[in-house]
Amino acid sequence: MVNQPHPLNPNPSDQGTIDIKKCGAPFNVNSANVSASNVRPKYDVCVIGGGIHGVGVAQAAAAAGYTVALLEKSRLAEGTSSRSSKLIHGGLRYLEQLEISLVWESLRERELLFRIAPDLVKRQKFYIPVYDRTSRKPWVMKIGLLMYAVLSGGHKNCWFKTVPRSDWDSLDGINQAGLKCVLQYWDGQTDDAALTRAIMQSAQDLGADLFFPARFVSAEIGRDEVEVFFQFGSDSFSTRANVVVNAAGAGVNEVLNHFTPKVAQLAVENIQGTHIELPGIITQGCYYVEAKDKRVVFVMPWNERTLVGTTEVKFEGNPDEVTPLDSEVRYLSETYETHFPDRDHSIINQWAGLRVLPVATGAAFKRSRETMLPVDDQSRPRLLSIYGGKLTGYRATAEKVMKILSRTLPKVTPVANTRELHLEDPYRPSG
Numbered sequence: 180m181v182n183q184p185h186p187l188n189p190n191p192s193d194q195g196t197i198d199i200k201k202c203g204a205p206f207n208v209n210s211a212n213v214s215a216s217n218v219r220p221k222y223d224v225c226v227i228g229g230g231i232h233g234v235g236v237a238q239a240a241a242a243a244g245y246t247v248a249l250l251e252k253s254r255l256a257e258g259t260s261s262r263s264s265k266l267i268h269g270g271l272r273y274l275e276q277l278e279i280s281l282v283w284e285s286l287r288e289r290e291l292l293f294r295i296a297p298d299l300v301k302r303q304k305f306y307i308p309v310y311d312r313t314s315r316k317p318w319v320m321k322i323g324l325l326m327y328a329v330l331s332g333g334h335k336n337c338w339f340k341t342v343p344r345s346d347w348d349s350l351d352g353i354n355q356a357g358l359k360c361v362l363q364y365w366d367g368q369t370d371d372a373a374l375t376r377a378i379m380q381s382a383q384d385l386g387a388d389l390f391f392p393a394r395f396v397s398a399e400i401g402r403d404e405v406e407v408f409f410q411f412g413s414d415s416f417s418t419r420a421n422v423v424v425n426a427a428g429a430g431v432n433e434v435l436n437h438f439t440p441k442v443a444q445l446a447v448e449n450i451q452g453t454h455i456e457l458p459g460i461i462t463q464g465c466y467y468v469e470a471k472d473k474r475v476v477f478v479m480p481w482n483e484r485t486l487v488g489t490t491e492v493k494f495e496g497n498p499d500e501v502t503p504l505d506s507e508v509r510y511l512s513e514t515y516e517t518h519f520p521d522r523d524h525s526i527i528n529q530w531a532g533l534r535v536l537p538v539a540t541g542a543a544f545k546r547s548r549e550t551m552l553p554v555d556d557q558s559r560p561r562l563l564s565i566y567g568g569k570l571t572g573y574r575a576t577a578e579k580v581m582k583i584l585s586r587t588l589p590k591v592t593p594v595a596n597t598r599e600l601h602l603e604d605p606y607r608p609s610g
């Protein structure tokens with residue numbers, strides 16, 4: 180299998196690594212395969228993984244006043260954080276699983292992101308076409324949307340409405356055969372890779388060090404600190420940290436395999452989700468449609484094109500090699516064709532990302548989306564791992580991580596509050 184090209188993470192390849200020689204004086208720790216000059220100074224927090232969770236923790240730790248190093252083996256957002264559906268949302272469908280606190284928290288974070296990242300997170304109209312064949316009845320949808328609006332805080336832009344029949348022709352060519360009603364509500368949309376980069380930039384502005392491409396190799400948990408070994412370019416380096424945060428996404432358990440002493444792992448599986456990109460602009464907003472197996476699929480505007488996703492299929496290989504299956508592409512194409520029969524159905528691009536979900540027998544889309552944050556030691560954690568989670572909740576997750584790690588970290592004076600820090604894509608073309 181070939182590595183997926185990265186259509187969604189067009190950050191410049193000259194993004195640049197920091198010059199490791201300028202990162203402070205060498206520290207006097209040594210190990211067999213790390214030369215003395217490659218030993219980095221000690222940090223309060225070392226984060227493994229430059230996806231949304233890793234950069235979120237780096238920002239939160241730097242804002243709390245700690246020294247931070249983030250190791251990313253490839254590029255920022257190279258993993259799932261550029262392959263998501265790019266929605267900043269509470270997750271209307273999670274209401275069906277009664278994940279009320281998750282929806283509530285995500286909606287709070289959505290509103291915050293509209294405020295602190297207005298160029299990156301946009302309020303967006305979402306349409307739900309309800310057909311005579313749709314399994315979710317209009318009144319059920321309306322109750323769900325009412326709950327969603329209430330959980331959103333009841334702002335004026337949170338309420339749903341029924342789209343008058345006279346306006347259906349303006350809805351991007353939606354199939355009107357058997358259409359009983361169209362509901363419209365509000366949620367958010369972003370550029371996930373750009374959001375990730377913006378958060379890392381904010382962390383770096385607060386003093387965090389980013390190392391990439393820097394692959395975590397192993398770590399030894401001691402009584403007072405953790406020694407971390409990593410490959411930076413062709414050289415081996417080491418650093419020490421009071422605490423380590425494992426934010427390696429779908430590689431979370433693989434990273435844990437390389438800690439000494441051994442650390443317990445959660446039983447999770449990687450579930451792949453595919454998106455396809457098609458020509459033609461969707462002008463009115465996003466569409467929340469029901470596929471033939473009753474799952475929800477989104478049809479969304481994306482970079483002057485149309486994005487359709489996603490799927491949920493168990494994945495057992497190397498996370499770096501996840502790639503869309505023909506069956507997933509067919510499923511998404513058919514769902515799109517059913518709902519938008521007269522649009523161009525040629526596929527321009529396709530990619531897959533991985534969710535980390537607890538092992539269970541049921542369908543993936545019915546499993547909990549709560550983030551899990553296990554530690555090596557409850558009273559004095561040196562290692563915390565982030566399992567699962569959502570793009571939308573990255574900041575709240577980072578806050579929880581820092582609260583847990585405060586049991587170990589020294590007391591320091593915060594320098595900023597992530598609720599107030601403005602986020603901007605550092606690579607957005609100016610003008």
Ligand SMILES: Cc1cc2nc3c(=O)[nH]c(=O)nc-3n(C[C@H](O)[C@H](O)[C@H](O)COP(=O)(O)OP(=O)(O)OC[C@H]3O[C@@H](n4cnc5c(N)ncnc54)[C@H](O)[C@@H]3O)c2cc1C
Nearest residue numbers: 228230231232252258259260264266395428452568570571
């Ligand atoms: C198909 C799909 C659609 C989704 N849609 C949404 C959505 O619309 N809205 C939403 O809120 N959430 C969504 N999610 C969830 C969200 O995208 C993920 O929870 C989130 O992106 C995961 O971020 P992460 O930082 O944990 O992992 P990742 O983004 O995968 O980051 C992990 C990073 O760790 C690095 N890494 C791994 N091993 C090492 C190592 N040894 N050394 C150094 N670095 C390493 C990887 O290179 C990678 O960059 C979706 C998920 C999927 C799969």
